[in-house]
Amino acid sequence: MTNKPLIAAKGLSVHYALRGNLIGPKPYVGAVENVDIDIAPGSFFGLVGESGSGKTTLGRAMLRAAPISRGDVVFDDGEVSYSLKGLGKKELKDYRKRAQLIFQDPYAALSPRMTVRDIIAEPLEVMGLTKNRAETDERVREIAAKCRLNVEHLRRFPHAFSGGQRQRISIARALVSGPKFIVADESVAALDVSIQADVLNLLKAIQQDMGLTFLFISHDLSVVAHVCDHVAVMYLGRIVETAPTRTLFSGPSHPYTKALLSAIPSLDPDDRGKAQKLEGEIPSPTNPPPGCKFQTRCPVAIDRCRVEEPTLEAAGVEHKVACHRWQELAD
Amino acid sequence: MSRLIDVENLTLQFDTDEGRITAVDNVSFSLEAGEVMGLVGESGSGKSVTAKSLMKLNPGNAVYGPDSKITLQLDDGPVDVLSLKTDREMKIVRGGAISLIFQEPMASFAPAISIGSQMVEQLLIHTNFSKAQAKEVSIEMLDRVGISDPSTRFGQYAFELSGGMRQRAMIAMALSTKPKLLIADEPTTALDVTIQAQVIDLMKDLVSEFGMGIIFITHDLGVIAQTADKVAVMYLGRLVEQGTVRDVIRKPAHPYTRGLLAALPTLDDIDAPLTPIPGDIPSPLERPSGCVYHTRCQEVIGPRCAAQVPAFHNVDADHFAACHLYDPKEGTT
Numbered sequence: 001m002t003n004k005p006l007i008a009a010k011g012l013s014v015h016y017a018l019r020g021n022l023i024g025p026k027p028y029v030g031a032v033e034n035v036d037i038d039i040a041p042g043s044f045f046g047l048v049g050e051s052g053s054g055k056t057t058l059g060r061a062m063l064r065a066a067p068i069s070r071g072d073v074v075f076d077d078g079e080v081s082y083s084l085k086g087l088g089k090k091e092l093k094d095y096r097k098r099a100q101l102i103f104q105d106p107y108a109a110l111s112p113r114m115t116v117r118d119i120i121a122e123p124l125e126v127m128g129l130t131k132n133r134a135e136t137d138e139r140v141r142e143i144a145a146k147c148r149l150n151v152e153h154l155r156r157f158p159h160a161f162s163g164g165q166r167q168r169i170s171i172a173r174a175l176v177s178g179p180k181f182i183v184a185d186e187s188v189a190a191l192d193v194s195i196q197a198d199v200l201n202l203l204k205a206i207q208q209d210m211g212l213t214f215l216f217i218s219h220d221l222s223v224v225a226h227v228c229d230h231v232a233v234m235y236l237g238r239i240v241e242t243a244p245t246r247t248l249f250s251g252p253s254h255p256y257t258k259a260l261l262s263a264i265p266s267l268d269p270d271d272r273g274k275a276q277k278l279e280g281e282i283p284s285p286t287n288p289p290p291g292c293k294f295q296t297r298c299p300v301a302i303d304r305c306r307v308e309e310p311t312l313e314a315a316g317v318e319h320k321v322a323c324h325r326w327q328e329l330a331d
Numbered sequence: 332m333s334r335l336i337d338v339e340n341l342t343l344q345f346d347t348d349e350g351r352i353t354a355v356d357n358v359s360f361s362l363e364a365g366e367v368m369g370l371v372g373e374s375g376s377g378k379s380v381t382a383k384s385l386m387k388l389n390p391g392n393a394v395y396g397p398d399s400k401i402t403l404q405l406d407d408g409p410v411d412v413l414s415l416k417t418d419r420e421m422k423i424v425r426g427g428a429i430s431l432i433f434q435e436p437m438a439s440f441a442p443a444i445s446i447g448s449q450m451v452e453q454l455l456i457h458t459n460f461s462k463a464q465a466k467e468v469s470i471e472m473l474d475r476v477g478i479s480d481p482s483t484r485f486g487q488y489a490f491e492l493s494g495g496m497r498q499r500a501m502i503a504m505a506l507s508t509k510p511k512l513l514i515a516d517e518p519t520t521a522l523d524v525t526i527q528a529q530v531i532d533l534m535k536d537l538v539s540e541f542g543m544g545i546i547f548i549t550h551d552l553g554v555i556a557q558t559a560d561k562v563a564v565m566y567l568g569r570l571v572e573q574g575t576v577r578d579v580i581r582k583p584a585h586p587y588t589r590g591l592l593a594a595l596p597t598l599d600d601i602d603a604p605l606t607p608i609p610g611d612i613p614s615p616l617e618r619p620s621g622c623v624y625h626t627r628c629q630e631v632i633g634p635r636c637a638a639q640v641p642a643f644h645n646v647d648a649d650h651f652a653a654c655h656l657y658d659p660k661e662g663t664t
Contacts, residue, residue: 267553278525281521
């Protein structure tokens with residue numbers, strides 16, 4: 001089945017200008033470089049990477065909340081089709097209805113001066129999606145119920161709520177405009193373990209219930225493994241590997257993915273120190289190494305890796321990897 | 332092994348505008364030299380406050396319970412930590428016998444003073460080194476924790492170092508006075524997994540080299556499984572379970588510990604459903620009566636749970652749980 005993607009990045013780059021000299025080429029940071037991803041409608045797409053890998057910037061570029069320097073993002077939900085790079089003001093406003101963001105920190109994302117009802121209703125009012133207050137209230141109540149908030153909660157202010165409840169309020173606000181595509185950026189990272197599971201289950205239930213498409217950005221591979229059906233791994237602004245979740249976790253091909261997986265502390269106390277450890281740290285994106293961006297930390301890098309940058313190539317069904325040596329290392 | 336620290340009936344309350352809040356409620360544990368204890372709990376469990384009590388580092392509105400006692404065994408004999416009053420006396424403990432590593436290394440270094448000066452300063456306070464010796468020792472420690480080019484780093488400021496480097500420098504600083512006890516409060520939480528793995532390895536090496544005791548505070552049970560010898564689990568200021576790392580993680584006895592493990596996504600079985608613990612952590616202003624966990628517990632056995640504070644019962648040798656399920660008088664199998 002050739003499933004047309006709901007949203008796709010095509011050769012997408014996001015550059016931020018740096019202060020440079022008057023002469024010579026303008027220096028820049030390549031936060032995202034030449035990224036291609038297809039996100040099928042109804043999928044729960046995971047994006048993982050360490051800090052500085054560009055995963056948040058990529059998520060924002062897909063919402064047109066970060067500048068698109070090269071390439072494009074194409075959104076097509078069957079009703080409208082947008083090319084995000086050249087989006088006009090009116091179309092952009094319409095796109096905001098269809099694509100929403102859930103933030104990481106539920107303590108910072110909610111205004112302390114607004115009631116929960118007003119917080120959830122704000123997108124409706126700003127976008128002019130409802131005709132009158134009664135209709136707004138109905139929509140708010142409906143979406144609040146989906147996020148397991150009751151009517152009693154709507155009258156209160158955010159400070160009266162715990163982290164998990166606040167995150168449910170943020171989710172309700174993101175959903176109220178009836179979006180098709182949601183970017184959830186580290187949406188459970190600030191929550192305690194016992195609450196995190198609850199919010200993850202809620203996101204998953206809502207996604208299935210409302211037929212939404214999620215881009216789930218996280219640094220936590222175990223969380224991604226549990227909720228996502230497709231995963232892309234980023235390193236220094238590039239996608240290094242992308243595959244269906246099961247494939248990626250059972251048979252990672254890129255040395256970076258392997259190292260990431262083995263760095264997760266095992267719950268088995270007798271399984272200590274067996275992990276394959278990565279040396280060093282992620283290089284600065286202002287001064288990326290030549291060739292493969294991972295060569296400075298890669299345990300299996302060869303001379304070719306230091307000069308030639310690998311491109312994503314097919315390694316299996318929907319499985320792509322950007323490594324010169326993945327094939328010989330697989331045996 | 333020799334006993335390093337004994338904490339007995341530690342109770343700690345804070346006077347606030349909204350009333351007296353209980354942060355730690357009758358907590359007892361002990362630690363031997365060279366032992367690593369993991370202190371696990373979610374936000375508001377009182378794990379950080381407990382650890383800070385060992386250095387009497389809590390703010391002025393902290394009130395310690397009358398039966399609370401913390402005894403630190405030093406070479407010159409035992410020290411009763413809670414009876415220390417003046418800053419001079421406190422120096423023996425703070426930064427001397429006990430060092431603390433915080434979660435956020437950016438916040439724990441002074442931004443306008445070089446890393447080196449900060450390391451030298453504390454060595455001058457706690458040791459008899461001359462300035463030149465202190466510098467030498469500091470550079471040696473930076474080298475020891477795997478910081479490349481340590482003499483250059485010595486003159487740099489915290490903002491010039493990456494997150495992982497800063498945490499290494501923090502560890503170097505904490506260990507340069509050769510403390511007997513190291514308290515590490517979420518030392519790897521702000522770090523990426525690959526860097527976390529490096530820091531955990533480093534800490535393990537240092538324990539075996541220096542033979543100190545470590546209290547490792549974290550919410551991450553995976554980190555605990557990789558580092559600790561024994562584990563204490565806290566919930567709302569109470570210790571709910573204590574035992575060896577194998578017992579607590581493989582055979583969790585307290586319903587809260589079981590709940591935590593069931594809520595934790597692991598890579599061993601990615602199809603396993605995540606089971607959240609129902610409800611939210613209660614506010615410290617509304618502490619539940621009886622067992623503090625009974626409002627969320629899936630294994631409540633009767634009105635007793637809401638009425639009576641459970642005592643610590645033996646589950647196994649060296650494995651305890653504060654739960655009525657294990658009361659021999661309860662008559663369950």
